[in-house]
Amino acid sequence: MSRRLPVExxxxxxxxxxxxxxxPLDLADAGQRMGAFLLDLLILGGIFIAFTxxxxxxxxxxGKPLAFRAAWVxxxxxxxxxxxxxxxxxxxxxxxxxxxxxALGLRVIARHGGRLTLDAVIARNAxxxxxxxxxxxxxxxxxxxxxxxxxxxxxxxxxxxIFLFMPLMNRDRLRAGDLLAGTWVIRAPRRPLLPELADTxxxxxxxxxxxxxxxxxxxxxxETVIRQAHAPAVATVTASIARRIRREHxxxxxxxxxxxxxxxxYAGLRGRLEQKLLFGKRRADKHAPS
Amino acid sequence: xxAPLPSARFRAEREADWRRLExxxxxxxxxxxxxxxxxxxxxxxxxxxxxxxxLSVARETSLDxxxxxxxxxxxxxxxxxxxxxxxxxxxxxLAFFRRDWPAAMRALWRETIASALLLLAGTIAGYALVASDxxxxxxxxxxxxxxxRGPEATTQMxxxxxxxxxxxxxxxGLEMLATFxxxxxxxxxxxxxxxxxxxxxxxxxxxxANGLTLGAFLALYAGRGLAGDLIGWLSVxxxxxxxxxxxxxxxGIRIGWAVAFPGRLSRLDSMAEAGRLSGTAMAxxxxxxxxxxxxxxxxxxxxxxxxLRYVIGVTMLCVWLAYFYGTPRKPA
Numbered sequence: 001m002s003r004r005l006p007v008e009x010x011x012x013x014x015x016x017x018x019x020x021x022x023x024p025l026d027l028a029d030a031g032q033r034m035g036a037f038l039l040d041l042l043i044l045g046g047i048f049i050a051f052t053x054x055x056x057x058x059x060x061x062x063g064k065p066l067a068f069r070a071a072w073v074x075x076x077x078x079x080x081x082x083x084x085x086x087x088x089x090x091x092x093x094x095x096x097x098x099x100x101x102x103a104l105g106l107r108v109i110a111r112h113g114g115r116l117t118l119d120a121v122i123a124r125n126a127x128x129x130x131x132x133x134x135x136x137x138x139x140x141x142x143x144x145x146x147x148x149x150x151x152x153x154x155x156x157x158x159x160x161x162i163f164l165f166m167p168l169m170n171r172d173r174l175r176a177g178d179l180l181a182g183t184w185v186i187r188a189p190r191r192p193l194l195p196e197l198a199d200t201x202x203x204x205x206x207x208x209x210x211x212x213x214x215x216x217x218x219x220x221x222x223e224t225v226i227r228q229a230h231a232p233a234v235a236t237v238t239a240s241i242a243r244r245i246r247r248e249h250x251x252x253x254x255x256x257x258x259x260x261x262x263x264x265x266y267a268g269l270r271g272r273l274e275q276k277l278l279f280g281k282r283r284a285d286k287h288a289p290s
Numbered sequence: 291x292x293a294p295l296p297s298a299r300f301r302a303e304r305e306a307d308w309r310r311l312e313x314x315x316x317x318x319x320x321x322x323x324x325x326x327x328x329x330x331x332x333x334x335x336x337x338x339x340x341x342x343x344x345l346s347v348a349r350e351t352s353l354d355x356x357x358x359x360x361x362x363x364x365x366x367x368x369x370x371x372x373x374x375x376x377x378x379x380x381x382x383x384l385a386f387f388r389r390d391w392p393a394a395m396r397a398l399w400r401e402t403i404a405s406a407l408l409l410l411a412g413t414i415a416g417y418a419l420v421a422s423d424x425x426x427x428x429x430x431x432x433x434x435x436x437x438x439r440g441p442e443a444t445t446q447m448x449x450x451x452x453x454x455x456x457x458x459x460x461x462x463g464l465e466m467l468a469t470f471x472x473x474x475x476x477x478x479x480x481x482x483x484x485x486x487x488x489x490x491x492x493x494x495x496x497x498x499a500n501g502l503t504l505g506a507f508l509a510l511y512a513g514r515g516l517a518g519d520l521i522g523w524l525s526v527x528x529x530x531x532x533x534x535x536x537x538x539x540x541x542g543i544r545i546g547w548a549v550a551f552p553g554r555l556s557r558l559d560s561m562a563e564a565g566r567l568s569g570t571a572m573a574x575x576x577x578x579x580x581x582x583x584x585x586x587x588x589x590x591x592x593x594x595x596x597x598l599r600y601v602i603g604v605t606m607l608c609v610w611l612a613y614f615y616g617t618p619r620k621p622a
Binding site for chain 1: 294295296297298301302305308309318319339342343345346350351352353354355356357359360362363364365366367369370371373374382386390394473476477480481483484485487545558559561562563565566567568569570572573576
């Protein structure tokens with residue numbers, strides 16, 4: 001892909017399904033990845049603290065040394081499983097997302113859209129050990145001593161910085177774990193099915209000449225304007241359309257009248273353009289010959 | 291009212307199907323595929339295909355961008371549900387133990403031998419160094435791992451650790467010790483694996499370092515005439531644990547190798563392939579370490595007869611070898 005493309009296009013990868021239909025996949029950017037990870041860390045930290053308190057409380061209530069030891073064992077084992085399997089367990093489910101990713105509308109998939117396997121999920125999350133937890137342990141260890149070893153802390157910071165900024169250093173926004181496991185993280189926000197605009201359009205007929213004023217690009221912009229129904233925008237767009245097709249329209253400054261006019265024009269324009277589309281002619285925008 | 295647009299009619303005719311697919315996906319993703327009954331499970335691929343073909347028709351005939359975006363989103367979701375991770379965890383675990391794990395181990399045999407040799411080299415070096423000068427001991431064994439076992443310890447103290455006699459500290463805290471060692475070793479093994487991509491250099495170093503520690507202990511005990519006892523003490527869990535560390539090292543070496551010599555594949559794809567194979571082996575390593583921790587924490591402290599310790603250790607090794615390399619090869 002060329003480097004000149006706009007950012008939104010550069011992050012889109014085309015997946016061709018076995019049915020031969022291409023689906024655009026929107027790669028998550030570094031900020032979203034970071035946000036999801038921080039959320040997961042907060043959740044992880046919360047569970048960890050709650051778990052620790054629970055174990056402490058349980059051993060205090062029972063009050064016997066044996067209970068205390070049992071709680072300690074469960075704490076060690078629990079902390080280990082939490083640290084190593086929190087991400088794996090969530091990502092290995094059909095949703096392919098941890099709570100943090102879910103909140104940001106991200107999910108993990110196999111690169112190029114293949115089947116995401118359990119081993120890939122294990123591999124990508126085992127790498128978190130070196131990417132994040134290892135430098136953390138490093139810092140905690142150095143900080144705990146009377147005399148923190150400056151070079152050790154520096155190495156730890158450098159080490160984690162390499163991994164931290166790794167997603168910024170490649171086009172697919174891969175972190176080391178994604179690289180190793182062959183996975184992508186994509187944005188998969190849920191899109192609701194919006195109401196059909198043409199169905200509720202008023203009966204207002206336009207001549208062929210009037211409908212030939214615009215192309216697909218303008219149609220899609222018009223669709224956005226109608227759906228957002230932001231009064232100043234509606235008023236501006238109504239005025240410019242009325243001017244271009246030389247039609248008298250008594251504007252009410254972006255109110256229901258303008259909106260109804262736009263909707264009617266939208267339905268007419270779409271019908272016209274779709275009809276041409278059936279004959280194999282796609283008019284990209286108003287500058288293209290009609 | 292105008293006659294409805296053909297594309298609006300197209301949408302009206304199919305909308306119910308899309309809504310149904312969406313509802314099914316919602317339910318299936320919330321729990322697992324088990325949340326759907328048989329009829330719904332069969333309907334899912336049909337609805338998916340209808341949706342994806344509607345998408346390709348809509349792209350050619352409809353200019354309703356909201357509709358196309360909705361269909362793209364829905365098709366993507368359904369695609370990853372149908373072609374993505376398999377839902378039920380039970381059958382997947384079964385497949386892992388029956389097929390995937392031994393297959394991954396067999397695929398890693400060369401790396402496993404290399405990794406075992408590295409560990410052995412470390413052990414020999416550690417033994418030779420500490421045997422010639424006990425001053426090397428603290429350099430190879432970290433304080434929290436030594437737990438007071440060092441050149442300054444008396445022979446009686448060393449023997450007590452092996453047989454759990456004396457003050458009985460180890461018998462008391464054995465489950466604590468087991469858990470601590472399990473998490474420590476598992477973290478070590480994960481590190482061995484995860485550092486593999488740096489051309490396997492750190493993984494190899496970790497293996498050698500592990501061998502040095504082992505060799506240092508051996509030399510320490512051999513100096514007091516306790517070598518046989520130590521090997522018995524170690525072998526109860528050691529065969530399993532060292533095997534697990536060797537496998538983790540092998541997984542790391544495989545990744546490093548794939549990065550250095552990707553062959554026909556691109557470096558990235560080669561690494562991803564090695565990563566997936568090694569991921570399976572690593573899941574197995576965690577299981578092995580868990581078994582090792584159980585043996586270490588409970589069996590070893592309870593069985594204090596030396597010959598029995600040897601028998602358990604050797605049996606475990608044979609069990610692992612038979613499981614990994616002895617099972618008939620099934621096509622994947």
